[in-house]
Amino acid sequence: MRENPLVLHVLGARPNFVKAAPVVRALGELGVRQGIVHTGQHYDALMSDVFFADLGLPEPVANLGVGSGTHAKQTAALLVGLEEVVLEHAPDLVVVYGDVNSTLAAILVCAKLGVRTAHVEAGLRSFDRGMPEEVNRIVTDSLSDLLFATSPDALSHLAAEGVPAAKVHLVGNPMIDSLFAALPSLDPAPVVARLGAPERYAVATLHRPANVDSPEAAAELVSAVLEVSRQIPLIVPIHPRGRTRLAEAGLVDGPSVQVVDPLGYVDFLSLVRGAALVVTDSGGVQEETTMLGVPCLTVRPNTERPVTITHGTNRLVTPALLPAAAEKALADGASTPSGELPPLWDGAAGPRIARVISAWLRGDNLSPAAQGIRSE
């Protein structure tokens, strides 16, 4: 490894920013030279800038401005832009996060250029290849040099796919690190007051293509969500992907529904913290409600985050079952089967990842035991 090696983080979408912030902070504390490449997959101020401000992320060294498009068009633009930036900066390691198209593209570019990579949030599997994210996860994990797992189930998925155990490190969940760091600032009252919302409310976030892209799916979902709003006033910070389709299906402001722009990280989690119930199809929100102990109903047939069910407040529901499940959740409050958080969700995942990366950059022994990290 050369003197003063360089680490680049490739980020593009809202959840990437939340996962990267603790890793960037911890690498900074170890004095590692690093930079952020923003692909521009998400570009609205409320989908991007607000996260850099709320999470204290440094300015990117490059913003590729790839924007939106079909999977082929967006991925093609990402490949072209990322190849140029990786050639220009010649990083020693590229770190990618989660399962978005920016992650997939960065892994492909680096694999072809012979640049080494690390994947944060490796090994999650929904076993549903109809989800674009599942395809991205499989390809990303198969090409990564260092794999950072957030939950123990990921280890067996990676082993089953033939990923050598020596590449894999169970480090905990950096998204939960960000939540721990934000906790002292999470106050529902000012957000509730600003929105003019009542004291007791539920929050809904919905953006999965299977739920919002077709008029039929959107209609079924909206009808179920409106039934929930007859039980409890509902605040819906709407992801741009679902905005038009869900509105056409009838998800508009009403006596007990408030549809608002996407919220910044601190505002959104403040609202979640004070909510009696969350209805979602987000990956990250399943984890955050587990940590905050807020009942969560996930409108999906599967989850790549089963620890949020076994160790958390999350339940999977169909749209048809959502109203009854909401009624029960509102009556019962939060209950967690195991009574404890998933292992290593302790706010220290970022420093663990940074220690492994820094040792890897030095060429040190990377056995998990040598790092003080569990490999299974």
Ligand code: UD1
């Ligand atoms: C992407 C990820 C998804 C993740 C989500 C987080 C992929 C394949 N999907 O989905 O896994 O859960 O981000 O939020 O990478 N748009 C805007 N403004 C923006 C960004 C997007 O208006 O700043 C609109 C555009 O109409 C765009 C649509 O949202 O076509 C979808 O954006 P895109 O980045 O393609 O996918 P997401 O649905 O956001």
Ligand code: UDP
């Ligand atoms: N989030 C936010 N504002 C919102 C909705 C979500 O800050 O209006 C945060 C949420 O707390 C989590 C992240 O965005 O940290 C999750 O992003 P998203 O649901 O878009 O993606 P997913 O996790 O499904 O990939």
